[in-house]
Amino acid sequence: MSTAPRPNRLGPETMSRHNLKTVISFEFFRTVKKKRFWVATLAIPAALAIVFSLIVISNESTSSTAKAQKNARLSFAFTDGSGLVTDTLATLYGGTKATDRARALADVKAGIVDAYFVFPADPTTQPVRVYGVDKGIFENGTYDAVARQILVTAAQQKIGSPQLTALTQGKVTIDSTTYKNGQVSGGLNAVIPPMLFLVIFYVSIVLLGNQMLTSTLEEKENRVTEMILTTLNPTTLIVGKIISLFMAGLMQMLVFVLPVVIGYVFFRSNLNLPDLDLAHLTFEPAPLVVGALLLLGGYTLFTGTLVAIGAIMPTAREAGVFFGSLMALIFVPFYVVSLVVSDPHALIVQIFTYFPFSAPVTAMLRNAFGSLSPIESAIVIGELFLLGVVALRLAVHLFRYGSIEYSRKLSITKSFGRRSASR
Amino acid sequence: MREPLVHIKNFRMDFGDQVVIRDLSFDVQVGETFGFLGSNGSGKTTTLRALLGIYQATAGTLHIDGKVFEPRDGARLGYLPEERGLYKKESVLDVMVYFGRLKGLTRQKAVTWSLAYLDRVSLADKATTRVDKLSGGQQQKIQLGVTVMNDPELLILDEPTQGFDPVNRRLLMDIIEDQKRAGATVIMVTHQMEEVERLCDRVLLLKDGTAEAYGTVEDVQDRYGGTTIRLHHSGPLPASDLYDIRVAEHNYAELSPRAGTDETDILRELVQRGVSVRSFATARTSLEEIFIRVYGAQTEPSGA
Numbered sequence: 001m002s003t004a005p006r007p008n009r010l011g012p013e014t015m016s017r018h019n020l021k022t023v024i025s026f027e028f029f030r031t032v033k034k035k036r037f038w039v040a041t042l043a044i045p046a047a048l049a050i051v052f053s054l055i056v057i058s059n060e061s062t063s064s065t066a067k068a069q070k071n072a073r074l075s076f077a078f079t080d081g082s083g084l085v086t087d088t089l090a091t092l093y094g095g096t097k098a099t100d101r102a103r104a105l106a107d108v109k110a111g112i113v114d115a116y117f118v119f120p121a122d123p124t125t126q127p128v129r130v131y132g133v134d135k136g137i138f139e140n141g142t143y144d145a146v147a148r149q150i151l152v153t154a155a156q157q158k159i160g161s162p163q164l165t166a167l168t169q170g171k172v173t174i175d176s177t178t179y180k181n182g183q184v185s186g187g188l189n190a191v192i193p194p195m196l197f198l199v200i201f202y203v204s205i206v207l208l209g210n211q212m213l214t215s216t217l218e219e220k221e222n223r224v225t226e227m228i229l230t231t232l233n234p235t236t237l238i239v240g241k242i243i244s245l246f247m248a249g250l251m252q253m254l255v256f257v258l259p260v261v262i263g264y265v266f267f268r269s270n271l272n273l274p275d276l277d278l279a280h281l282t283f284e285p286a287p288l289v290v291g292a293l294l295l296l297g298g299y300t301l302f303t304g305t306l307v308a309i310g311a312i313m314p315t316a317r318e319a320g321v322f323f324g325s326l327m328a329l330i331f332v333p334f335y336v337v338s339l340v341v342s343d344p345h346a347l348i349v350q351i352f353t354y355f356p357f358s359a360p361v362t363a364m365l366r367n368a369f370g371s372l373s374p375i376e377s378a379i380v381i382g383e384l385f386l387l388g389v390v391a392l393r394l395a396v397h398l399f400r401y402g403s404i405e406y407s408r409k410l411s412i413t414k415s416f417g418r419r420s421a422s423r
Numbered sequence: 424m425r426e427p428l429v430h431i432k433n434f435r436m437d438f439g440d441q442v443v444i445r446d447l448s449f450d451v452q453v454g455e456t457f458g459f460l461g462s463n464g465s466g467k468t469t470t471l472r473a474l475l476g477i478y479q480a481t482a483g484t485l486h487i488d489g490k491v492f493e494p495r496d497g498a499r500l501g502y503l504p505e506e507r508g509l510y511k512k513e514s515v516l517d518v519m520v521y522f523g524r525l526k527g528l529t530r531q532k533a534v535t536w537s538l539a540y541l542d543r544v545s546l547a548d549k550a551t552t553r554v555d556k557l558s559g560g561q562q563q564k565i566q567l568g569v570t571v572m573n574d575p576e577l578l579i580l581d582e583p584t585q586g587f588d589p590v591n592r593r594l595l596m597d598i599i600e601d602q603k604r605a606g607a608t609v610i611m612v613t614h615q616m617e618e619v620e621r622l623c624d625r626v627l628l629l630k631d632g633t634a635e636a637y638g639t640v641e642d643v644q645d646r647y648g649g650t651t652i653r654l655h656h657s658g659p660l661p662a663s664d665l666y667d668i669r670v671a672e673h674n675y676a677e678l679s680p681r682a683g684t685d686e687t688d689i690l691r692e693l694v695q696r697g698v699s700v701r702s703f704a705t706a707r708t709s710l711e712e713i714f715i716r717v718y719g720a721q722t723e724p725s726g727a
Contacts, residue, residue, distance in 0.1 A: 015495055015527065022524040030513055223508025227569070230475045231497035231525045404477055 023240025297384025298360025304391025
């Protein structure tokens with residue numbers, strides 16, 4: 001072997017950037033190369049694909065069955081107390097008016113006719129009675145469909161106007177325009193874009209939180225801490241890990257979103273998806289900026305805290321206890337979500353808005369619904385970034401002095417109690 | 424005179440109430456190989472960790488190249504810690520390249536060097552194998568490779584031969600000697616005294632948190648053991664004021680000359696008193712003997 005290649009001695013700043021890139025690249029690729037990552041990532045789109053397929057198949061089947069049942073021709077007798085069903089209409093569906101109720105019922109029992117419908121005087125308050133030959137659970141639905149369709153057609157004939165009929169069925173399109181500070185507000189279309197930051201926050205924390213927790217534990221469990229601490233600034237390592245996990249989270253989200261986009265673009269009608277016109281989404285700059293800052297601040301705080309927990313715990317198992325509690329805190333605001341939307345000034349909402357670990361979710365919800373004032377936004381964003389930086393610095397400190405305690409839990413007070421020598 | 428590469432002065436290290444290092448001072452000069460010796464628990468690893476900033480010293484000055492060590496100086500350092508470990512779920516090559524990159528090598532250089540090293544240590548076929556699939560000895564070789572791949576100016580090895588069989592120990596020593604030849608300064612913690620005698624220019628024996636002995640190997644041998652006379656003889660071996668009998672069994676004896684006594688006087692005395700001398704050789708006391716003499720029955724189980 002030749003003499004080792006003498007590395008380029010880079011300057012401190014260049015070396016720091018070089019190392020950050022190296023850590024991000026190493027951590028990102030080792031995360032996305034793991035089978036476990038792809039199993040977790042693909043499980044959700046696979047489940048969505050299965051659900052979508054079932055919906056399509058089910059919708060097509062239901063639709064054709066309903067259509068067939070609606071148009072099915074039966075031989076039936078009927079009596080009508082409402083006066084709505086004319087003989088002509090009934091004949092169209094294969095019906096004949098019965099004069100003797102007992103006889104009609106006997107004919108059904110004998111299988112001479114398929115069914116006997118008794119339309120009451122007031123079908124809106126009284127049930128239509130159907131007596132039919134049993135054709136199995138699914139086929140028996142035909143009686144119900146035909147009886148219902150006869151009444152609907154009878155009512156439409158009575159109204160005598162397709163427009164009026166449509167109106168009675170509530171088939172109307174309403175285009176609302178609302179104003180905020182004298183400007184047209186976006187309504188629901190303005191809520192969706194900032195709400196996406198909340199989705200990103202949830203997905204990244206819920207799916208990657210455990211990896212954040214164990215990311216520095218790995219150095220400890222693999223006994224590489226000393227080699228790392230003498231090669232790399234711990235801040236660079238931790239920041240690199242956090243960035244790489246965020247990138248992995250974004251990749252996961254892309255994978256999740258892809259089937260939804262495909263379903264929306266190509267199979268919207270088959271899936272009965274709401275007719276949401278994305279072109280009408282309103283992108284208001286202020287909520288988007290606030291949403292992005294809340295996301296970054298919240299992500300920094302949570303990752304810093306998770307890494308700090310990982311740094312003081314000797315094993316992933318012991319660290320997991322704290323992970324559960326932290327995760328619970330990001331779901332808590334959803335217990336009062338209706339209050340967050342309807343009464344954002346309620347005491348409990350205010351507490352959740354400013355308590356650090358519930359603040360990101362609560363503030364992002366309020367920001368999306370337009371109830372987070374600029375002052376509140378500034379306070380929460382400032383709080384999250386400040387505490388996030390504190391948590392990160394704490395995480396770095398604890399990693400530096402905690403990870404060398406390979407198999408022991410670090411005492412935080414001891415770690416701060418170590419007096420620096422006059423070196 | 425050139426500044427020492429490593430300068431430790433009045434170093435003290437306490438863990439709570441326990442004083443691990445009381446007052447330790449020593450220098451390591453550029454280009455020398457320095458043996459840092461002591462019994463288990465004497466504080467060798469603690470000293471190295473404090474020197475590298477992993478521990479914060481309670482008091483004292485610990486400098487490398489005139490300043491406190493920072494991780495950003497890691498590209499100039501090769502450190503093989505006592506606690507060994509690598510990223511176990513990654514491939515051998517990925518781990519080596521990662522550390523090579525962190526030490527400032529380009530990816531291409533790191534790959535080229537790693538493959539050449541794996542070939543040298545007979546692990547060429549393991550480049551894509553996960554680290555945890557390797558044996559302990561194979562992992563040790565990978566870790567040594569990671570330690571020296573940046574051609575460090577300062578190489579700190581904490582019990583480098585731990586877990587190696589004799590063949591691989593020789594291979595490891597060859598690699599360390601390569602680094603010495605390339606100009607590296609080496610600090611070595613080991614319990615293999617023959618390695619110290621073979622490689623080290625100077626040594627320090629750490630005892631009770633201070634330097635029990637410090638100097639060249641010969642200085643320490645002179646101070647603690649001086650010369651040993653190895654004697655093969657027949658007939659009884661008489662006691663004398665000129666020497667102490669340290670070993671006497673089956674017509675073989677080891678004698679320690681008393682202060683101011685010349686070896687030739689001892690030989691003359693033996694002959695005059697009728698001892699039939701078959702061979703008479705002088706040798707310095709081995710470091711292993713000195714180690715046993717200094718540390719006696721100290722048997723702390725773990726290194727601090």
